[in-house]
Amino acid sequence: xxxxxxxxxxxxxxxxxxxxxxxxxxxxAPPSASPAFAFAPGQFxxxxxxxxxxxxxxxxxxxxxxxxxxxxxRAVGTVTNALQRVRRGDAIGVRGPFGNGWPxxxxxxxxxxxxxxxxxxxxxxxxxxxxxxxxEHYGKxxxxxxxRSPADILYARELEHWRARFDIDVQLSVDxxxxxxxxxxxxxTTLFERVKFDPLNTTAFVCGPEVMMRFxxxxxxxxxxxxxxxxxxxxxxxxxxxxLCGRCQYGPSFVCRHGPVFRHDAVRRLFSAREV
Numbered sequence: 305x306x307x308x309x310x311x312x313x314x315x316x317x318x319x320x321x322x323x324x325x326x327x328x329x330x331x332x333a334p335p336s337a338s339p340a341f342a343f344a345p346g347q348f349x350x351x352x353x354x355x356x357x358x359x360x361x362x363x364x365x366x367x368x369x370x371x372x373x374x375x376x377x378r379a380v381g382t383v384t385n386a387l388q389r390v391r392r393g394d395a396i397g398v399r400g401p402f403g404n405g406w407p408x409x410x411x412x413x414x415x416x417x418x419x420x421x422x423x424x425x426x427x428x429x430x431x432x433x434x435x436x437x438x439x440e441h442y443g444k445x446x447x448x449x450x451x452r453s454p455a456d457i458l459y460a461r462e463l464e465h466w467r468a469r470f471d472i473d474v475q476l477s478v479d480x481x482x483x484x485x486x487x488x489x490x491x492x493t494t495l496f497e498r499v500k501f502d503p504l505n506t507t508a509f510v511c512g513p514e515v516m517m518r519f520x521x522x523x524x525x526x527x528x529x530x531x532x533x534x535x536x537x538x539x540x541x542x543x544x545x546x547x548l549c550g551r552c553q554y555g556p557s558f559v560c561r562h563g564p565v566f567r568h569d570a571v572r573r574l575f576s577a578r579e580v
Contacts, residue, residue: 348403354395364426413443418431420510424511428447504528545560
């Protein structure tokens with residue numbers, strides 16, 4: 305954690321990757337005098353575009369690769385649109401890391417099912433890095449990933465690399481196919497029928513649009529996964545990241561402090577209320 309959590313540290317942009325028409329990835333390096341950036345999969349940073357503002361973004365890089373800080377961002381507002389215009393060598397401000405992470409330590413020995421929708425794969429990407437780096441400590445690893453179209457698939461080369469392995473089951477689906485798509489067509493929950501896992505010994509991590517997460521939870525519970533073994537990454541309008549402003553209050557919790565990862569049984573009542 306930074307000495308002053310309200311003070312952004314300037315990081316230098318070392319690489320800009322255009323992932324899709326509205327999603328991009330920034331790779332950044334810390335100031336030379338700063339220590340290597342350490343984070344837990346699932347945590348987020350506040351990224352600051354000087355003169356414009358800041359926005360919360362999950363870290364999407366490899367926790368074992370300390371020399372690069374990586375964020376995958378969708379351009380949907382003033383700050384994110386400004387960030388997509390930065391170039392190599394530019395500086396952005398970084399505050400963090402904030403929040404909790406996915407409970408990887410407590411899932412050792414379990415089958416792990418990851419369900420991602422759209423850019424929801426970005427917060428789960430560090431989980432995949434850790435699971436595969438410590439592959440011998442986990443049972444089956446399943447990734448179910450759905451996007452709007454083939455053109456919206458993130459990390460396509462990595463996905464193909466993971467699919468080529470024999471120790472992880474990667475399934476993809478798109479809502480709308482094009483003439484070149486040969487995979488599954490339909491919402492991400494249609495992929496459950498393609499995979500096998502032990503529901504009594506499974507932990508599930510879910511991240512994506514809330515409507516997608518609701519249906520994924522229904523399918524996981526229908527398959528027999530216990531409510532307390534399902535974890536969600538929640539997105540709310542986080543401004544201060546330290547629980548002072550109250551903008552991200554979620555019932556008795558603040559997403560920036562007590563999340564963004566929540567166990568489903570702890571937020572079931574709130575999560576089922578669409579107005580929250």
